[in-house]
Amino acid sequence: LTSSTGGRSTPAGVTVSLLSMMRVLVFVLCLVAAASATFGNYFRMPSPYHYSCDNQKCLRQDRNQKDEQMHQSTSFRTARHITGEEHAHPHEHNHEHPHEQTEKYNSLAECQLTCGEYGALWPRPSHKVELSKRTVSFTPMNLRFTKLSSSNNEVQQMLDEASHYFRRNLHFMHPDYSDVNKGPFKNYEDDDMSTNDKPKYEKKSPFNKQESSPLAERQNFDVEITVTQPDTQLSLNTDESYDMTVQTMGDTVTATILASTYYGARHAMESLSQLIAYDDINNALMVVSTAKISDKPAFSYRGIMLDTGRNFYPKEEILSLLDTMSTNKLNTFHWHISDSASFPMYSQRQPQMTYYGAYSPNKVYYPEDIREIVNYANLRGIRVIPELDAPAHAGAGWNFGEQSGKGKLVLCNDEDTPWFDNCFEPPCGQLNPVNPEVYNVLGDLYKDIIEAFNPEFVHMGGDDTSFKCWKNSPEVVNFLKQQQKEANTQELFNLWNTFQSNAYSKLFEASGQQSRLVTPMIYSSSFVRNFIDPKQYIVQLTSNVNDTNISTYITNGYKVVFSNADTWNFEGPAQSWVSKTTSFRKNEKRPSWEHVYENSPLDMLIGMNYQNARSDHFNQRSNAEQQVLGGEAMVWSYETDPSSLQTTAWPRGAALAERLWTDPASTPFQAEEAKSRMFAHRQRMVDRGTRAETFQPEYCHQNQDSCYSQDEFTSRQQNLIPAN
């Protein structure tokens, strides 16, 4: 069976007429179709191409082409090897004789698993990777977790869930696994496992219905996981490292994972799943036969922000986002819950906020939804950071104040003044800093947030505060007048400080309810630089790349998270949502995944004359002492909602993930060199049910050395290796 589907079927010597060749082909195709009928009802054709790994890239070749011809046709490609790179990786012995020792792979997927130093791993491991050049086929039905060892009961349960999640993701690799059955992983616990029945994801799996080749059916796959520490919550100091080996002895593949914490172990399982791909020829999976990986992240804060204030996302959509984040070992979900446009979080203490503030009764996050999201995130190695943006970006919901006798809680929220006279975008709204009731309501909201999220960090927002709004508000002007003050910039700064200090006290008071300390976060601004204590807050830097203010934060000792507006802002495509000509775009360009990838916080600091930024970062005794905690991509929802969230966030979020996990060196074509792995990883996200956007014709993936620009061409020509 294997040989009839796998072999190139066109017989040699077809030199006769077109017609007779077609007859032969049709006949062979019929044979093949018949032979593969047991696999499924789709049309399966032998491919006339195979792949070989050449200089970290998988190149497509005509199976029939003679070797000399192949040399000739790829001579241009071979000449493009960069001398420097060869020296950097002396163990890639294939480079010396690129053609003699090159394995021929039946499929791109197989080549991709083993080609280059990092195979198809994304983000690429930061410490050690050794991958063999061979794969072994197996069926996921033969996968067993022979050991899940930890000293803690809760960790044990988490590992058990993660093992099912891992197994389910393997089933998803089958190209016939229906997309409608791919969604958040929630229901396996409902399955009746007591009767030794298969879980739902396995019942729906094509592997359950279509036979694999006998060879794959005989292969065992054992996974052993050992976790030594009892951590069940992520903190900045959580050890996310892991060691993993894969060995093949006879008919058994054994993957051994060793990690301090659950979080390292689950990252290891992600990596293991990336050593596996679908094997079309055997209708099975294949795994790299031997591998050794030692890995840990460069940054402890690797995040995505989602704005659910401007447009609403159902819970399922958020769970899917968390799934894809976990595929990328991202560990922080920053949830910008509310904005002036809507207030979708249900507050037990202040239910009017939702009643007046939600877009509709169906667009509300209830506490049990939030708890489910937080728990789901934790299982995927992700912390959730709730944000309640204030004093600006508040409006919807807060307008209940007057009716309920609390006075004006929010200012500038009416429609009498054009929005551009009061704020930066419609609708305006800014909390009334001189109404004490505001702080009481804030305190209640913080209490609700802390109960539902049990967070490590709470984001207090603090961006886009408009002095115009306060200046235009009689409440504020009169308040200042009573104190013989004018509404000038200095006084308004002081007023902001009063607001922020009061809000901070309320948050501190609210956090007294939970066991762990809450650290507040705030967006960078001139206010922060003037008033905020570096010891109290973490600052999220939203200025453009190389903005000189960045060095002010660093010099003054603020702990920072990078979210540069021009590279790590995943806003919508046009940003012209108020008119054809008014664009809110912060930057001419919509950042592509390459822009995202190449934005290196530590290199930015080195460029600002902090020459030791990298060594300082990696020499700290603990993660929490690092000044650059990490980075975060921000998905603002002006032009994004569930229709386009996934294509907006992915694969760009994956580019961010490798930047923050691996901290790859800033070489001239760094993204270019990652491209083939990125394409494979994008396909993996798609197979898992994520609508990750494509960024090239598939041709470029199948011919990995063909889609270069004039710049790359010129630059590589200058580094030509002399022929032979």
Add this chain to the structure above:
Amino acid sequence: MKWGNNSCSAVWVFLLFVSYHATCIASYTSPWGWECRTEPVDGNPDPTQVDRCIKVEKSISPSATGLNTCILTCGPHGAIWPRPTGPTHIGPYTAYFLPQNIGQVTTTCPGSIRHYLDMTIEVFVDNINKYHPDYVDGSAPWDGPYGPEVTDQSLEIHIIVTEESMTLDYNTDESYDLNVVHDGSITSATITAPTFFGARHGLESLSQLIDYDEEKDSLQVVHSAQISDSPVFPHRGIIVDTARNFMDVKSIERTIDAMAASKLNIFHWHITDSHTFPLNLENLPDMVEWGTYSSRHIYQPADILHLKEYALVRGIYILPEFDAPAHVGNGFQWTEEAGLGKVVVCLNKEPWMQFCVEPPCGQFNLANSNIYTVLSSIYDGMVPLFQPLSSFHYGGDEVNLNCWNTTQEIIDWMTANDYGLSSDSYYEQWSIFQENARLELTEANGDVEVPGIIWTSSLTESGHADQYLDPEKYIIQIWTTGDDPIIGELLEDGFNVIFSNFDAWYLDCGYGAWVGGPGNNWCSPYKGWQTVYENNPIQLASDITGADYSSQILGGEAALWSEQVDSLNADAKLWPRASALAERLWTNPSESWRMAETRMIHQRQRLVARGIAAERLQPEWCHQNEGLCYA
């Protein structure tokens, strides 16, 4: 559990509710409602006033309705997209009904088209079921409980069609009249149209007089309306490229669904390119075997026949393109072994930038007369799948003369035949190829000539077009900028044209460059919906020529080239911007986009309800607060 009308008591009730049932909070009724009001428009548009749905607190304005009810009935055109061109009256009230209470449906028509009318009615019923937020897989839970104000109501539909043609071409009359009346318990809709296509558009408009009612969990229909409508342009299309990346059949169906929702009528299918040949031609299986990305990236003949029918039922003609003599490549590798010589030269040749506009390269081998053997086989295989042909697209863009002029076989042939090696010599041979291609296509089509469409290219450059191409036989599709003087020249030469000027109607622009990075793709920036909407072909032509060439402008197409598009993001890149194109081509409005904004946002919501992942244009706040997201 419902909120009362009085907000104070409502909050109290809510709190009680919460304390006892914190884990099973179901829902509450929103305090907000909407009222239709006439308001001034910002700027200096004409007209200066517009009807808008204004968000109000229901406890203060008891007559306020749900947002959908307001949008269906507010303004002279309600929620109809594209805006009707003839006299239109939309009544101020809606009647509830349930899909299971669609009563009498009659069709008065020639027998041969009844089958199609029945199918399009099925599509209509499915579409209105999709308005339910919990619609899944062909059905929605219309479970109630419902009061008599819902269950006593029914909808009747009467369709009258006079002609029996099922051919959609430039002479097809797509007009219709729709009349909706209400007599207490029956809402009766009558559609009168000369053709099936007009009747289908009428049903589409009827479905846009209908929407979901959140409060009653039922459907509602505007219960008195008269619409008289017909399109300004006969060619209203989008071009989808399935060669750079594959689009699966489901995503093509979704694209066709969305087109139908906007009364677009041409699905221009750029099936092949130098990257792939994903079409399985039964008479030439080598093409797909060598040309596809994988065995799962193939259009089988049955897929094409299915899509052709699927589109026809939705009032859409699938316009096939086989791009040649450039943009050919992978798929043709078999010809040498088969004794036909090289049919494609420069195939995957490196460095690509010397031989083509994007990798991979490939161009027909002018020196090899077997190209016509293969071309006629391709046409023979393709044509029956798409018949009856109303038109055919020959591609004909972006020929790279350096490819030909560096291929020894071609140089020898040009020299031996004394054709010369100048640019003009090559253009001459290219135009001969084009004429031969036209003859082969006509033969494959049973000797029935159909209008041929080709892209603007070097052949249509200044002074070339009338020299190489016959205006009687070719329609030119313009992709250069909208102010390119060549547009004037083509019109003056008497060519009929289709606009796809990239500065407004290329929907793949504004993303990262796909060769080399970081940088933006060549046609950046992104074309916002307002730009798409305001691109007016008749105006562009008259700006260039100072004359009225509207009779030679057949219409336009938005293009979605697929270097960075596949099944997963096509919806969001096409929609709702292609709906903006649709109103330009159906209605050709003289007003600015601002006057269409609220209908546009609602059209986007409608597409989402119908299962299309159309992109958001604005925060939902702007949908709920019409007119407040101004600049």
